[in-house]
Amino acid sequence: xxxxxxxxxxxxxxxxxxxxxxxxxxxxxxxxxxxxxxxxxxxxxxxxxxxxxxxxxxxxxxxxxxxxxxxxxxxxxxxxxxxxxxxxxxxxxxxxxxxxxxxxxxxxxxxxxxxxxxxxxxxxxxxxxxxxxxxxxxxxxxxxxxxxxxxxxxxxxxxxxxxxxxxxxxxxxxxxxxxxxxxxxxxxxxxxxxxxxxxxxxxxxxxxx
Numbered sequence: 739x740x741x742x743x744x745x746x747x748x749x750x751x752x753x754x755x756x757x758x759x760x761x762x763x764x765x766x767x768x769x770x771x772x773x774x775x776x777x778x779x780x781x782x783x784x785x786x787x788x789x790x791x792x793x794x795x796x797x798x799x800x801x802x803x804x805x806x807x808x809x810x811x812x813x814x815x816x817x818x819x820x821x822x823x824x825x826x827x828x829x830x831x832x833x834x835x836x837x838x839x840x841x842x843x844x845x846x847x848x849x850x851x852x853x854x855x856x857x858x859x860x861x862x863x864x865x866x867x868x869x870x871x872x873x874x875x876x877x878x879x880x881x882x883x884x885x886x887x888x889x890x891x892x893x894x895x896x897x898x899x900x901x902x903x904x905x906x907x908x909x910x911x912x913x914x915x916x917x918x919x920x921x922x923x924x925x926x927x928x929x930x931x932x933x934x935x936x937x938x939x940x941x942x943x944x945x946x947x
Contacts, residue, residue, distance in 0.1 A: 751920070
């Protein structure tokens with residue numbers, strides 16, 4: 739599988755084990771998604787460019803580095819992607835946020851778009867799409883395609899758990915997009931859920947089931 743970076747830091751792996759547990763309640767689940775997203779965000783932004791500046795410290799002048807180049811934008815896929823947004827914003831509060839609303843048609847498992855709102859300067863930013871679960875890959879692929887049609891050229895996909903099928907779909911349809919995942923599971927069930935996965939991330943985040 740190409741263009742895949744699996745983040746295997748011990749803290750991330752520990753928190754994913756708690757996230758998968760069916761006995762983890764909504765409040766703790768929500769907190770874990772935020773924490774994992776923040777830890778993953780540290781790696782997703784590793785290649786952000788820097789420039790050198792001079793700053794005056796209390797005892798002298800120092801050469802220091804600050805962020806430069808393209809600014810960041812994040813686009814959570816509604817609704818489960820919302821749970822990941824604050825984790826990134828805790829790191830980069832200046833990032834702009836767009837939203838793409840997609841749902842999976844239960845019979846065909848095909849994604850259907852119902853909402854999209856992007857920053858006006860999205861095409862000038864590096865965009866990170868947020869979705870806790872990369873299952874069939876259909877929703878993420880459609881979101882990526884929509885961003886490309888809006889002129890966005892720099893796109894990353896960040897998910898907590900990815901299926902091998904979903905990764906293959908993104909590799910095939912968008913070979914220029916890097917996938918960041920904290921865990922990779924092999925299979926999907928007949929409903930398109932990742933197995934063993936963690937269930938429906940949206941329902942567990944918002945307590946709707």
